[in-house]
Amino acid sequence: MSTFLTEEPTQVTDAPVSTRLSSLDTLESEAIHIIREVVAEFEKPALLFSGGKDSVVMLHLATKAFWPGKVPFPVLHVDTGHNFPEVIEFRDRTVERLGLKLVVGSVQEFIDSGELAERADGTRNPLQTVPLLDAIQRNKFDAVFGGGRRDEDKARAKERILSLRDEFGQWDPRNQRPELWNLYNGRHTVGQHVRAFPISNWTELDVWRYIERENIELPGLYYAHEREVFARDGMWRAVGEVSQPRDHEEVITKTVRYRTVGDMSCTGAVESAAATVRDVVIEVAASTITERGATRADDRISEAAMEDRKKDGYF
């Protein structure tokens, strides 16, 4: 005979005094719950890992979710070929430290084989979708963790924590499953997969406060450093192999840091003296401009730039 539970509350005379969890503890607990649900319910999950701060936080949460065991899934990097060298170095070191398997989807290979064409503006962030979907299909990943946050963008604000993608990787924002309580429905049919966003409810400031509290290492370019830059589209662009100034663009040395890390050819730096994580927390708390508005040329194209990319299968 099986059992149900009674309705009578237990006598909890010696209950501990209620101390509410801080918002960071609550968000951490929610994210770990989601990560464990996905691992328990899916055959083959993977975590999208770029070396950017959100994916680093995701990986940190995964190590906590399965402690003292290893993180039980591989990480997937969609490599634009336009990388900051220190981020690739950080990626490889992290993967080795945690004993993970790294799967790389390469934009360059798709360009070389003619399956993708270089864009007129030279940026490659929008080109990531095809290699991403290819890597998901080839590796038969049925769930892919992403570090997307709802505070990043208006389209992302409508995203579910478990977001179903069809055979073509497309997002249908008008036909999403309702998400109730903490019950996540990850059921999918063959060919479909799910994108999982455990830190959906975190803000940029939460991420930084968590990095500070947990003492999480990040690539050095998140902190103030001297760099040769030039001005373009209202941002400071780093001088690098894929990011060369045009004739009229003057190169100067500035103390800058990055708020996001992506394709070097379209990710801008901000002037900042924030050299430590505490400085960054204070700077982010005071910032009057969003991280994407500040540093991503590709998101400035239109009000619906992110929505359109997401519908095609982007994160």
Place this chain on the structure above:
Amino acid sequence: MSTETFLAGPDLASAALPTTLFRFATAGSVDDGKSTLVGRLLHDSKAILADQLDAVARTSADRGFGGSAGGIDLALLTDGLRAEREQGITIDVAYRYFATDRRSFILADCPGHVQYTKNTVTGASTADAVVVLIDARKGVLEQTRRHLSVLQLLRVAHVIVAVNKIDLVEFSEDVFRAIEADVQQVGRELGLGSDGVADLLVIPVSALDGDNVVDRSDRTPWYDGPALLEVLETLPAADELESHLESFRFPVQLVVRPQGALAPDAVAGGLDPEAYRDYRAYAGQITEGSVKLGDQVSVLTPGQAPRTTTVTGIDFAGRELAEAAAPQSVALRLADEFDVARGDTIAAAGTVREASADVYAALCWLSPKPLREGAKVLVKHGTRTVQALVRNVTGKLDLASFQLEPTTTLELNDIGHAQLRLAAPLPLENYLHHRRTGAFLVIDPLDGNTLAAGLVNDHPGDHEDERYSI
């Protein structure tokens, strides 16, 4: 170009201090200014950053928006999808984030027109409080009654009614008091605020001009209550109200049993591989109540008698805790080596009773595919999903009159009552007292879509709330 950043002042340092989290939702009818209110809250609490405001200002100007608030259509701050901006309506629940010195807020903005039940149920399911908007010129409408009825059904702890557009009735106290009386009357009919947990507050606001939204307005001198944001900053959150009144409940998500495969970083950090060779713990999130070392617990596995044992460890990523409470994610070690698996529930010992696989529940039907008697569905409760048969649909709630009508089918946005037979019994509890363990999803076995939100009732006849009994 100059991305503005300011460095270290004492105020900013405190802005980066830890806060607690509060989740709330907004619900309203078409055109009662909900998106504007949300935009106002975000704008006045300085959660809108300069580039977002610029984008909205550009679009407002393109469309010739001439309202106050500096010519900015605040609704554009929340309407995130292209179709929403084009049609000037909100289609889907949107989540927004802002913080004050006291709290971090997660706001679920629930559209009020088509699919309002689906959206309100979704937003309210995780909310500590819900703000319902009323247009001061229109007063309590049938849709207001529907909204309040859904919130009562979902046991939302705090319901705040914002009487909006109070500027358009010349800040009239008479108008406000009449609406307030109507709201309180509906609340009494529904039993809102009568059980010592839920409460009902009514506030006069102008979302367009900001009266009583963030700061108290001097244009409503007859109102001596708090502004909306003050209320949101001070109401107790659901886990403050509930977590220590309830018995411990812990659905097992997975078993952590690394055997040889220990995390290399943990080993590098000094973890002794020998000591963890036989490590075995049950990972999950505490859904209700709290647990401490040495507590007696029962492991509930469908089809088996409860097995009682002792909690010998509460682990969290290398830290050993003496106690933990909802909503913490932890891993529990138990004294006895039982076979415990995902889908089992660990509960405080002595809080279990005999039961059957028959379930009586309210179903909020969220799918365009109607429910028919005899349907085979999946039920997801906690961490277990089982097959189920819908034996009877016993009634449909008329949300305006709060009466049950006879029916044999439920359609999109209907709330009805049904009897289900489960393939395996689940540790379901009465939703009236258990917002987590009394809730379940109904899933379509064919395409995997979510069909309904389920709220467990007791058997007909011993239901506390006779209005909803059959």
